[in-house]
Amino acid sequence: MSPREKPALLSDKKLLQERRRPMSQRHRKDMIFRGICRGVSGMSASLLVILLVTILTEGIGTLSTQFLSSSPDPDPLIAGMFPAIMGSVWLLVLTMAIALPLGISAAIVLEEYRPKGSGLRKIHGFVQLNITNLSGVPSVVFGILGLTVFASMFGLFGNEGNPSAEVGVSFVDQFYNEGDFVLEVPVSAASQPEAVPIAGMRVFDPAGKAYELNLVGDDAEWPEDSALAKRSLRSWDVPGRIKDRRWWYFRLPFGRGILAGALTLMLVILPIIIISTQEALRAVPSSLRDASLGLGATQWQTVRRITLPAALPGILTGAIIAMSRAIGEAAPLLMIAGIVFITRAPGNLMDDFTAMPLQIYNWAGRPQKEFHDLAASGIIVLLTALLLFNAVAVFLRQKYSKPLS
Amino acid sequence: MKPPPREAQILAPVSRPSAEESQDSALETAIQLKDFDAWYGDFQALHSINLAMPKKRITSFIGPSGCGKSTLLRWINRMNDTIAGARATGTLEIHGKDALGPKVDVVGLRQQVGIVFQKPNPFPKSIFDNVAYGVRLHLKTSKAELQEIVEWSLQKAGLWEEVKDRLNKSALGLSGGQQQRLCIARAIAVGPEVLLMDEPCSALDPRSTAAIEDLMLELRKSYTIAIVTHNMQQAARVSDFTAYMYLGTLVEFGATEDVFKRPRHTETEDYITGRFG
Numbered sequence: 001m002s003p004r005e006k007p008a009l010l011s012d013k014k015l016l017q018e019r020r021r022p023m024s025q026r027h028r029k030d031m032i033f034r035g036i037c038r039g040v041s042g043m044s045a046s047l048l049v050i051l052l053v054t055i056l057t058e059g060i061g062t063l064s065t066q067f068l069s070s071s072p073d074p075d076p077l078i079a080g081m082f083p084a085i086m087g088s089v090w091l092l093v094l095t096m097a098i099a100l101p102l103g104i105s106a107a108i109v110l111e112e113y114r115p116k117g118s119g120l121r122k123i124h125g126f127v128q129l130n131i132t133n134l135s136g137v138p139s140v141v142f143g144i145l146g147l148t149v150f151a152s153m154f155g156l157f158g159n160e161g162n163p164s165a166e167v168g169v170s171f172v173d174q175f176y177n178e179g180d181f182v183l184e185v186p187v188s189a190a191s192q193p194e195a196v197p198i199a200g201m202r203v204f205d206p207a208g209k210a211y212e213l214n215l216v217g218d219d220a221e222w223p224e225d226s227a228l229a230k231r232s233l234r235s236w237d238v239p240g241r242i243k244d245r246r247w248w249y250f251r252l253p254f255g256r257g258i259l260a261g262a263l264t265l266m267l268v269i270l271p272i273i274i275i276s277t278q279e280a281l282r283a284v285p286s287s288l289r290d291a292s293l294g295l296g297a298t299q300w301q302t303v304r305r306i307t308l309p310a311a312l313p314g315i316l317t318g319a320i321i322a323m324s325r326a327i328g329e330a331a332p333l334l335m336i337a338g339i340v341f342i343t344r345a346p347g348n349l350m351d352d353f354t355a356m357p358l359q360i361y362n363w364a365g366r367p368q369k370e371f372h373d374l375a376a377s378g379i380i381v382l383l384t385a386l387l388l389f390n391a392v393a394v395f396l397r398q399k400y401s402k403p404l405s
Numbered sequence: 406m407k408p409p410p411r412e413a414q415i416l417a418p419v420s421r422p423s424a425e426e427s428q429d430s431a432l433e434t435a436i437q438l439k440d441f442d443a444w445y446g447d448f449q450a451l452h453s454i455n456l457a458m459p460k461k462r463i464t465s466f467i468g469p470s471g472c473g474k475s476t477l478l479r480w481i482n483r484m485n486d487t488i489a490g491a492r493a494t495g496t497l498e499i500h501g502k503d504a505l506g507p508k509v510d511v512v513g514l515r516q517q518v519g520i521v522f523q524k525p526n527p528f529p530k531s532i533f534d535n536v537a538y539g540v541r542l543h544l545k546t547s548k549a550e551l552q553e554i555v556e557w558s559l560q561k562a563g564l565w566e567e568v569k570d571r572l573n574k575s576a577l578g579l580s581g582g583q584q585q586r587l588c589i590a591r592a593i594a595v596g597p598e599v600l601l602m603d604e605p606c607s608a609l610d611p612r613s614t615a616a617i618e619d620l621m622l623e624l625r626k627s628y629t630i631a632i633v634t635h636n637m638q639q640a641a642r643v644s645d646f647t648a649y650m651y652l653g654t655l656v657e658f659g660a661t662e663d664v665f666k667r668p669r670h671t672e673t674e675d676y677i678t679g680r681f682g
């Protein structure tokens with residue numbers, strides 16, 4: 001093969017002049033494109049400003065410490081979003097506590113423990129494809145999934161009202177006697193028949209102090225002595241059964257409680273965490289892995305001491321993006337919790353709950369203008385939380401983004 | 406004996422550190438390859454390599470780009486295990502023990518056979534932690550013991566004087582040559598018996614190169630060293646044995662003096678004298 005001649009276009013001056021693209025046209029195109037870019041970015045920025053101004057003017061008036069610390073109320077003047085804020089905090093803490101370890105481990109397995117055999121490689125590729133697809137699934141779909149899997153657990157464990165397993169719950173039979181004193185008899189199981197007053201049995205007052213029951217005959221006088229009256233009952237007295245849930249109350253199925261909500265949110269953000277962690281791990285130069293393995297480190301030592309620390313800023317940024325997503329999600333929570341009137345913060349993992357987006361949705365759906373203002377105030381609180389998260393993410397990126405090689 | 410000035414050494418005619426020694430036929434074998442084939446997927450990168458690298462000597466691998474030098478080196482301490490689709494057959498023995506079979510403890514092998522890469526790759530950690538990293542992987546040490554090992558390794562690598570006042574500073578602040586010597590210090594800190602170096606000087610200036618060559622000659626007293634290089638003078642200066650590879654085959658292997666002065670194959674001669682290609 002003979003070497004080529006120098007191309008005519010590069011050697012013939014006249015031809016070159018003829019074919020040259022006119023400079024003025026190139027500059028004009030450049031200007032037009034720059035104009036379009038400026039217009040588009042200006043438009044989206046002004047949309048954001050309009051949104052913020054609208055929300056602020058509507059919501060700033062009703063935003064107060066009282067709004068933050070009181071419960072929802074049919075009267076908009078005293079209504080607040082304390083239970084919703086607490087619900088969101090619970091949800092976020094639970095969701096992240098479950099999703100972060102799961103998501104990061106999954107990403108490590110997918111990224112750092114790539115299988116060598118061709119069969120396993122296919123499975124690996126299939127899982128990877130699915131995770132990528134899952135991140136695009138609408139969150140309502142995860143809501144339905146959460147409802148069947150976590151809330152009702154396919155009906156395998158009975159239902160919420162009649163769960164097949166419960167811990168952290170105690171039952172008490174409560175008597176009101178003729179002297180208006182309350183006496184309680186502990187019950188070992190929900191199915192136990194109601195307590196029947198028997199002379200000499202142990203009873204408790206609501207403070208938990210034990211007494212010996214004094215049974216007053218059917219036609220006898222009610223005792224005058226208050227100490228005696230306090231521990232007396234008639235044989236026909238009938239108790240009411242009370243269910244007392246501790247903070248560690250747990251049941252199967254989870255029911256439409258805060259744990260089911262958090263698990264459902266976990267489904268929504270798990271793909272985000274996995275993918276962002278994978279990207280962070282992939283950004284770690286392989287020369288660092290080689291260096292570690294070459295010194296005789298095991299795969300796990302390498303992940304633990306080199307790859308994970310190097311990827312940490314990226315992982316944290318991804319985690320915060322996932323948190324922002326979780327705190328703003330309404331649709332899947334709506335499937336789990338519905339719109340319920342909740343006036344206190346959740347007390348245990350199975351408790352009914354509301355969350356900020358749900359409360360905002362609820363208020364925005366009412367006809368009265370006053371409630372719309374409350375919704376705007378709620379949005380301000382939510383946006384503030386989101387901005388805070390993003391600020392932390394930016395800070396982490398700035399602080400820890402040092403060169404790796 | 407005071408070594409001659411560096412310039413003189415570079416310009417001096419090809420001479421190895423110990424011509425008589427390397428002809429010693431009683432040399433023990435450190436690394437033995439027999440009918441060694443290696444593949445990347447369907448592509449065969451090494452063809453039936455037969456080679457015996459003697460203990461406590463420097464063996465250099467030369468040959469045109471893509472002939473399989475790095476592949477061979479990376480197989481010796483099984484770094485190629487990390488590449489999907491890479492596999493090898495044949496015999497690979499280190500100090501008489503199989504190093505290729507499925508039962509081999511690869512992690513232990515890599516501690517025994519250290520590797521230094523072409524591009525310096527210090528961890529984004531302090532200088533001290535870089536050297537201490539491998540030690541901490543394998544040993545439980547007191548602080549004083551660790552300090553001792555780190556200092557010794559850095560001294561051996563000829564870096565101690567330059568970094569002793571900034572051990573806690575990031576290793577990424579070092580120059581390329583210093584980083585490469587740090588990588589060598591890191592490799593010898595875990596107490597290997599064999600040191601593999603893949604073009605350790607290709608990114609370095611002549612002064613750093615000279616420092617690393619001096620270092621290799623020093624390390625030769627206690628380590629078996631394999632070095633890949635594209636620099637013929639370097640191969641001639643430091644190595645006792647030279648292997649010339651071409652397209653995945655070992656064309657010629659022998660004492661460096663013989664290979665450079667009396668090559669048995671014309672390809673080798675062409676390559677060494679620059680008439681290659």
Ligand SMILES: Nc1ncnc2c1ncn2[C@@H]1O[C@H](COP(=O)(O)OP(=O)(O)OP(=O)(O)O)[C@@H](O)[C@H]1O
Binds near residue numbers: 469
């Ligand atoms: N990871 C890999 N996957 C597939 N083929 C590879 C891989 N690494 C190397 N090869 C191929 O194997 C052959 C030998 O490569 P190797 O890196 O060992 O050459 P080399 O002699 O070290 O070259 P150089 O002097 O340029 O470093 C080349 O043809 C190369 O394309």
Ligand SMILES: [Mg+2]
Binds near residue numbers: 474603
């Ligand atoms: Mg190479």
